[in-house]
Amino acid sequence: MTELERIRHSAAHVMATAILRIWPEAQFAAGPPVEQGFYYDVDLPHRISPEDFERIEAEMRKETKANHVFERIEVSREEALAMAGRGELAALGPRSAPSRFKLDIVQNIPEDEVITLYRNGDFTDLCAGPHVMRTGNVGAFKLTHVASAYYKGDEKNPQLQRIYGTAFKNKTALDEHFAMLEEAKKRDHRRIGAEMGLFAIDAEFVGPGMPLWLPKGTVLVEELEKLAKETEFAAGYVRVRTPHLAREKMYLTSGHLPYYEESMFPAMELKAENGEECSDRYYLKAMNCPHHHRIFAAEPRSYRDLPLRLAEYGCCYRYEQSGELFGLMRVRSLNMNDAHIYCTEEQFAGEFRAVNDMYLKYFKIFGLEKYQMRFSTHDPAKLGQKFVNEPELWRKTEDMVRRVLVESGINFIEVPNEAAFYGPKIDVQVWSAIGREFTIATNQVDFAVPAKFGLTYRDRDNTDKTPLCIHRAPLGTHERFIGFLIEHYAGNFPLWLAPDQVRVITIGEDEALVKYARDLHDELRAHGVRADIDLGNDPMKAKIADAEKSKVHTMLIIGARDLEAGNVSIRIHGKGNLGARPKNEAIGDLLLQIRERMA
Numbered sequence: 135m136t137e138l139e140r141i142r143h144s145a146a147h148v149m150a151t152a153i154l155r156i157w158p159e160a161q162f163a164a165g166p167p168v169e170q171g172f173y174y175d176v177d178l179p180h181r182i183s184p185e186d187f188e189r190i191e192a193e194m195r196k197e198t199k200a201n202h203v204f205e206r207i208e209v210s211r212e213e214a215l216a217m218a219g220r221g222e223l224a225a226l227g228p229r230s231a232p233s234r235f236k237l238d239i240v241q242n243i244p245e246d247e248v249i250t251l252y253r254n255g256d257f258t259d260l261c262a263g264p265h266v267m268r269t270g271n272v273g274a275f276k277l278t279h280v281a282s283a284y285y286k287g288d289e290k291n292p293q294l295q296r297i298y299g300t301a302f303k304n305k306t307a308l309d310e311h312f313a314m315l316e317e318a319k320k321r322d323h324r325r326i327g328a329e330m331g332l333f334a335i336d337a338e339f340v341g342p343g344m345p346l347w348l349p350k351g352t353v354l355v356e357e358l359e360k361l362a363k364e365t366e367f368a369a370g371y372v373r374v375r376t377p378h379l380a381r382e383k384m385y386l387t388s389g390h391l392p393y394y395e396e397s398m399f400p401a402m403e404l405k406a407e408n409g410e411e412c413s414d415r416y417y418l419k420a421m422n423c424p425h426h427h428r429i430f431a432a433e434p435r436s437y438r439d440l441p442l443r444l445a446e447y448g449c450c451y452r453y454e455q456s457g458e459l460f461g462l463m464r465v466r467s468l469n470m471n472d473a474h475i476y477c478t479e480e481q482f483a484g485e486f487r488a489v490n491d492m493y494l495k496y497f498k499i500f501g502l503e504k505y506q507m508r509f510s511t512h513d514p515a516k517l518g519q520k521f522v523n524e525p526e527l528w529r530k531t532e533d534m535v536r537r538v539l540v541e542s543g544i545n546f547i548e549v550p551n552e553a554a555f556y557g558p559k560i561d562v563q564v565w566s567a568i569g570r571e572f573t574i575a576t577n578q579v580d581f582a583v584p585a586k587f588g589l590t591y592r593d594r595d596n597t598d599k600t601p602l603c604i605h606r607a608p609l610g611t612h613e614r615f616i617g618f619l620i621e622h623y624a625g626n627f628p629l630w631l632a633p634d635q636v637r638v639i640t641i642g643e644d645e646a647l648v649k650y651a652r653d654l655h656d657e658l659r660a661h662g663v664r665a666d667i668d669l670g671n672d673p674m675k676a677k678i679a680d681a682e683k684s685k686v687h688t689m690l691i692i693g694a695r696d697l698e699a700g701n702v703s704i705r706i707h708g709k710g711n712l713g714a715r716p717k718n719e720a721i722g723d724l725l726l727q728i729r730e731r732m733a
């Protein structure tokens with residue numbers, strides 16, 4: 135957990151303390167930190183509403199003022215069960231009813247795991263931690279909303295009240311957060327997406343969570359792909375293409391089945407030609423990796439073929455719960471800026487460095503000044519359970535990753551015990567222009583799955599070895615990344631990315647002037663510029679207002695004086711007039727800005 139996550143999770147304990155002071159019968163379930171803050175699930179006959187927040191917050195303030203220590207206590211399974219039975223977990227003391235969710239959680243803790251409690255003042259909770267030192271470290275907090283959620287996300291279980299809040303180190307940070315959310319509302323990607331005609335979600339006919347890219351949104355998609363293809367080509371990647379589905383065997387081998395089955399669309403069952411029996415099962419792919427592994431396996435490989443960098447903007451399908459779907463941010467069909475790098479241990483550090491350099495290059499293009507890499511590592515105590523049992527490989531790759539991050543001067547934090555099962559991973563967090571945080575991409579090392587697929591290369595010494603695999607997706611998915619960019623730019627995309635790059639606007643209907651404007655428009659189109667032309671007889675003011683409203687990046691306005699001098703008058707969306715310039719100079723400058731992907 136990061137420091138902010140520890141503050142927020144600790145705030146959840148403080149909130150539970152406060153709720154129990156008002157409603158001692160409250161039964162708590164889970165209370166983790168989340169992207170924007172924290173929540174705690176509670177079962178309580180009283181329906182908590184925003185009207186109750188002030189009262190709860192007042193009790194919370196007493197608790198943070200008291201500045202109690204968060205005390206970590208190790209207990210035996212028997213003790214934990216006995217305490218839950220007496221209603222003492224997530225409670226201020228013994229109660230008449232058992233702490234029933236905590237009882238269930240204790241019963242599901244694996245035999246060999248240490249059980250810990252955390253105590254602040256008279257509140258004791260079952261919790262793995264970690265926490266901040268004292269309740270006073272929860273500097274500023276606010277409850278935000280209430281939702282409902284099933285215990286463990288299963289609709290067969292009781293429905294609980296999910297109380298959300300957020301917390302920061304101090305009041306200034308808290309205030310900045312809410313000011314940023316206000317601005318984010320104005321920049322909501324769903325609203326701007328609809329206004330600009332970028333994408334549509336047709337839940338009735340196509341399905342929820344499956345965005346349709348409209349022509350202007352498709353421009354964004356294709357510009358991003360062009361950027362990725364050029365960048366990856368220069369970095370020595372090769373492109374591949376794979377189908378959207380695969381046989382069951384693929385996902386049994388990769389381990390997606392059964393572990394990931396809930397997140398996949400259900401199987402398509404094929405009938406045998408003569409009868410009713412199911413002869414085969416296919417699944418829509420939830421990840422591109424297995425297909426790429428089969429491309430690696432499609433030909434014999436030698437050490438001379440490595441590193442092999444297979445890239446594809448692959449389309450995946452994930453069955454997100456309908457309650458989780460959100461605009462472009464949480465979807466069921468997603469196009470990923472994917473690639474898998476197969477390499478030897480010796481090549482690993484160099485490949486990993488190159489991937490990082492690519493991230494930094496992209497950050498620069500998009501003007502992302504604030505970013506952070508979250509480096510998740512393994513816990514040696516959990517080898518063979520939570521993490522694949524390869525102690526040497528874990529140590530070596532984590533050391534290499536850490537060294538590369540330090541040497542490249544990259545801003546990163548290390549989070550123990552959060553690696554993927556098959557290797558360390560890096561989540562890339564970026565902050566939009568208004569300071570909102572997004573996780574857009576991941577970069578993972580994999581030393582387990584290539585072996586499962588039996589991938590080998592013939593080494594110098596004529597033995598067969600298993601390659602390491604780096605999964606990386608710097609531009610994430612089109613859906614999430616474009617959702618992020620819409621907010622980042624408030625829809626005012628830089629010229630290279632703007633769906634409408636240039637509009638030629640005429641003042642007057644003089645024949646020579648119209649011809650001049652048409653020729654200019656044709657010339658821009660011939661250079662691949664997304665230009666259109668407004669020859670209508672509306673007043674200039676109305677034409678400009680229309681172009682501004684559609685967020686056309688550059689307006690080239692042609693009046694009688696421009697015609698005479700061979701000029702164009704330039705106006706930039708949201709910035710105003712730049713004055714007149716010779717036509718060829720203006721065109722040359724536009725082409726340069728586009729080619730160099732200037733901000």
Ligand SMILES: [Zn+2]
Pocket residue numbers: 143147252259260261262263264265
């Ligand atoms: Zn806790």
Ligand SMILES: [Zn+2]
Pocket residue numbers: 421422423474605606
């Ligand atoms: Zn992958």
